[in-house]
Amino acid sequence: GGINQSTLLTTVSRTYAREIQTPECGHGFDGILRRRAKELVGIVNGIDTDVWNPERDAHLPAPFGASHLEGKRAAKIAVLGRFGLEADDAALRRPLIGMISRMVDQKGLDLIAANAAELPRLDAAFVVLGTGEARYQDFWRTLAAQHPRRIAVHVGFDEERAHLIEGGADAFLMPSRFEPCGLNQMYSLRYGTVPIVRAVGGLADTVVDYSPRRRHATGFVFYNYRPEALLDALRRALALYRDPVKWRALQRSGMARDYSWDHSAREYVKIYDRAIRMAGARRAGAPSA
DSSP states (O other), rough: OOOHSSSSSEOOOOHHHTTSSSSSTTTTHHHHHHHHHGGGGEEEHHHHTTSSSSSSOOSSSSBBBBBBHHHHHHHHHOOOOHHHHSSHHHHSOOOOOEEEEEEEETTTTTHHEEEEEEEGGSSSSEEEEEOOHHHHHHHHHHHHHHTTTEEEEEHHHHHHHHHHHHHSSSSSEEEEEEOOOSHHHHHHHTOOOOEEEEEEEHHHOOOBOOOOOTTTTEEEEESSHHHHHOOOOOOOHOOOOOHHHHHHHHHHHHHHHHOOOHHHHHHHHHHHHHHHHHHHHHHHOOOOO
């Protein structure tokens, strides 16, 4: 009833607005949403740029920003120590991949589990924070126990650890099956932590896939929901990490993006103005625009 009677409809990203018009993501509502497609608008959520600000984050050992990224090294040392991993020179040279997530299929945990044998072979370390299905909690605990120098997990939630991961990790893993908007990829961009994501929902709208010819890339994107596609994205990210100049450019490109609520609010104001005009036109008996 709400969908049918509303003047305009909004959801939390442009891509998700298209996805919910399909049987796969519409869950029975795709038909009425397709019928209202001209009135359906996607606006990405904003993030709290006061709480998530690497230049003033009280959870980080040192402030940093796009023009002075040195503080990320201190954050990396801190997060490695907080998770019980070595923080010697070799560990600091090795890329650190973070993940903060509910441990469920929606968040791509089945893809990660399918790559269980490959993850420890990558030249990277992993720190994981979250809770969810027992099978995925056990999966991470087992993998961490088998590879204690490269993989660490904290089952639960801890605000300090979350900020340390965003600040200290080099890359952030978010291989979601579906993701209406997502926030962690935007936190990661703000903290110079390169997102590795699947091209769905808000992830597709906020992360631009890296290629040597793409000037405004911000991360690494894969499309097919398959374990090998995720593994390829990880390998592409780790390959670029070995080029510090290009990696820093990618970090700064992401940090330059504005995903604040100020930006999102301006888009909502446009939608409200449009709805007022449409309602006025209906009252006047004129065609809506």
